Amino acid sequence: MAKDLSRRTAVLVRFGYDGARFYGLQPQPGVPTAGGALRDRLVAAAGRPPSGLAFAARTDRGVHAVRNLATCYWHGPLDIEPLAAAAGQDVDDGLRDVVVCAVPPTVHARGVSRGKRYRYVVVDGADDAERDDAHAWRVAPRLDVSRMARAARRLRGRHDFSSLRGGGCSAASAEKTLFVVDVGRDDAGAVVVDVTGDAFVRHMMRNLVGLLVEVGSGLREPDDVDAILAARTRQAAGLMAPGAGLTLVAVGSAWPPDGSGRLAGTPASDDRHDDRHDDGG
Numbered sequence: 001m002a003k004d005l006s007r008r009t010a011v012l013v014r015f016g017y018d019g020a021r022f023y024g025l026q027p028q029p030g031v032p033t034a035g036g037a038l039r040d041r042l043v044a045a046a047g048r049p050p051s052g053l054a055f056a057a058r059t060d061r062g063v064h065a066v067r068n069l070a071t072c073y074w075h076g077p078l079d080i081e082p083l084a085a086a087a088g089q090d091v092d093d094g095l096r097d098v099v100v101c102a103v104p105p106t107v108h109a110r111g112v113s114r115g116k117r118y119r120y121v122v123v124d125g126a127d128d129a130e131r132d133d134a135h136a137w138r139v140a141p142r143l144d145v146s147r148m149a150r151a152a153r154r155l156r157g158r159h160d161f162s163s164l165r166g167g168g169c170s171a172a173s174a175e176k177t178l179f180v181v182d183v184g185r186d187d188a189g190a191v192v193v194d195v196t197g198d199a200f201v202r203h204m205m206r207n208l209v210g211l212l213v214e215v216g217s218g219l220r221e222p223d224d225v226d227a228i229l230a231a232r233t234r235q236a237a238g239l240m241a242p243g244a245g246l247t248l249v250a251v252g253s254a255w256p257p258d259g260s261g262r263l264a265g266t267p268a269s270d271d272r273h274d275d276r277h278d279d280g281g
Contacts, residue, residue, distance in 0.1 A: 005105035010073040014099045019064040020134035021094035037093045045086035056113040056251045062243035063281040067250045071109040114252035115198050115266045120209045121245045122191040137245035143216030150222035151215040152181040162232040166203030174201050179265050200280025210239030
């Protein structure tokens with residue numbers, strides 16, 4: 001028997017968070033998580049817990065987010081305007097920029113997700129490479145950004161990314177499309193890796209950055225990327241970068257239907273990609 005969704009009040013939530021304060025996104029008993037903090041906010045705002053809380057992109061411990069997406073619902077009527085105002089208040093709980101809007105009960109975070117954009121920051125030539133840094137990976141070698149950029153170009157397009165796939169990944173396929181893979185330096189001189197793709201397998205971003213750092217430090221050649229991808233085994237690639245330097249910048253969304261949620265640089269398409277188990281961080 002089909003579920004009666006008409007009695008549900010559903011919302012979509014856009015939110016960011018400081019990953020240094022959490023043990024990842026997914027709610028876990030006994031430890032602070034970004035998802036748990038969001039649930040607490042929604043409980044406080046609505047006066048009762050939501051059901052079906054789901055996220056468009058999962059992130060690991062230490063990984064930050066500028067804009068992730070979540071959906072949930074409550075049984076029965078609920079006034080969204082005061083709920084959104086309460087949930088969006090500036091509270092010192094590790095969350096930031098929480099925006100709540102009403103959606104049809106058929107809207108689901110995974111179902112409307114249309115690509116993700118990540119950024120990774122590497123501080124190279126660091127004398128204190130062993131020092132913990134909540135927002136960057138500090139490495140001792142000075143990196144050759146031009147070599148990294150040449151390798152990055154070989155990662156663009158549609159490939160089988162099994163060689164950059166972390167253990168425990170349950171995605172049905174490792175074939176993903178990267179629309180943007182750019183490497184440069186920011187105003188502070190740090191190396192910045194920007195990646196936009198339709199979907200990501202587990203730890204794909206951190207393994208991708210680890211590979212580029214190996215190229216930038218001279219441990220691998222830019223042309224090695226082709227053979228690494230062709231091997232389709234994690235053992236062919238090398239380092240996995242730590243979570244602290246990674247930020248989920250944005251999640252593209254098919255909601256609202258006017259296309260305003262689409263990520264720049266991604267195709268204007270309603271194709272649904274296999275990112276049900278996507279946690280590229």
